[in-house]
Structures are given as structure tokens and as C-alpha cells.
Amino acid sequence: MNKQDLIERAKSIREKAYVPYSHFPVGAAVVTKSGKVYDGCNIENAAYPVTCCAERVAIFKAISDGESDFQSLAVVADTKRPVPPCGSCRQVISEFFSPDAEVYTTNLHGEVKQVTVEELLPYSFSQDDLSD
Numbered sequence: 001m002n003k004q005d006l007i008e009r010a011k012s013i014r015e016k017a018y019v020p021y022s023h024f025p026v027g028a029a030v031v032t033k034s035g036k037v038y039d040g041c042n043i044e045n046a047a048y049p050v051t052c053c054a055e056r057v058a059i060f061k062a063i064s065d066g067e068s069d070f071q072s073l074a075v076v077a078d079t080k081r082p083v084p085p086c087g088s089c090r091q092v093i094s095e096f097f098s099p100d101a102e103v104y105t106t107n108l109h110g111e112v113k114q115v116t117v118e119e120l121l122p123y124s125f126s127q128d129d130l131s132d
């Protein structure tokens, strides 16, 4: 799937966001190296920290479907600048995407900021740091 189609998938799933607290819907979509696409929206909770961001919902849907190698990710929100993924999502993204994988951060104005996973979270803590 190409970049623009992936962004459209993210925009479309954004309409399913469960956001009664923030009223800030976000949509995300990922492509696996095998070419499958998974999408996700943010899902909030009355206990605010339980909230799961759109990016993690998309990634976790793929993981629970047996997919763990990702090629790219798109995220979209109604923001002034292309929406930056939060720190927790950056850590999850760095667990499953290679450092050179592409992340398309976008907004509803059609702005796209394309960064690599390494640029999104440099010097990230990883599995390699656990071994001696």
C-alpha cells in the first residue's frame, strides 16, 4: 500500500475513536513487511491513564494477528502541525519497526512530516541492552 492510501486508512479509522474525555480523535495505520494493513484509533477510559493511543492499537492488532515485522506507519489528527506520536508509542514503535522504517505523521490539512523510526526515538532502549 502506498503512502497516501495508508494515510487515508488512518483518516478513516480516526472516525471510530472513543474519545469522550479529550475529544481528540486520532487514527493510525501500519503496513507489515508481508503487505498487510492494520488500523487503529485511540480508545480512552474514565481512568485516564488506561487510554491507548491509535498507534499502539494498530500495532497491537497486528501483533495479535501474528504479524510483527512492520514497514511503515501513518498517524493523523486535527492538529496545527503533523501530529507527533507520544513517548510511549515511540518506544513501542521502536520495539517492532526497524530503525530505517518510515513514519508518516500527518494532519487533516494534508501536511505530512516523514521521519524514520530512528529519528522519532534516537538512542532507544532495546532488547540488546538487556543482554550482558
Ligand SMILES: O=c1ccn([C@H]2C[C@H](O)[C@@H](CO)O2)c(=O)[nH]1
Residues within 6 Å of the ligand: 019, 022, 024, 026, 041, 042, 043, 044, 051, 052, 053, 054, 055, 075, 083, 084, 085, 086, 089
Ligand atoms: O499521537 C498520538 C497523540 C495522542 N493520542 C491520543 C491519546 C488521547 O486519547 C488523546 C489526547 O492525548 O490523543 C494518540 O492516540 N496518538
Ligand SMILES: [Zn+2]
Residues within 6 Å of the ligand: 053, 054, 055, 056, 085, 086, 087, 088, 089, 090
Ligand atoms: Zn501514543
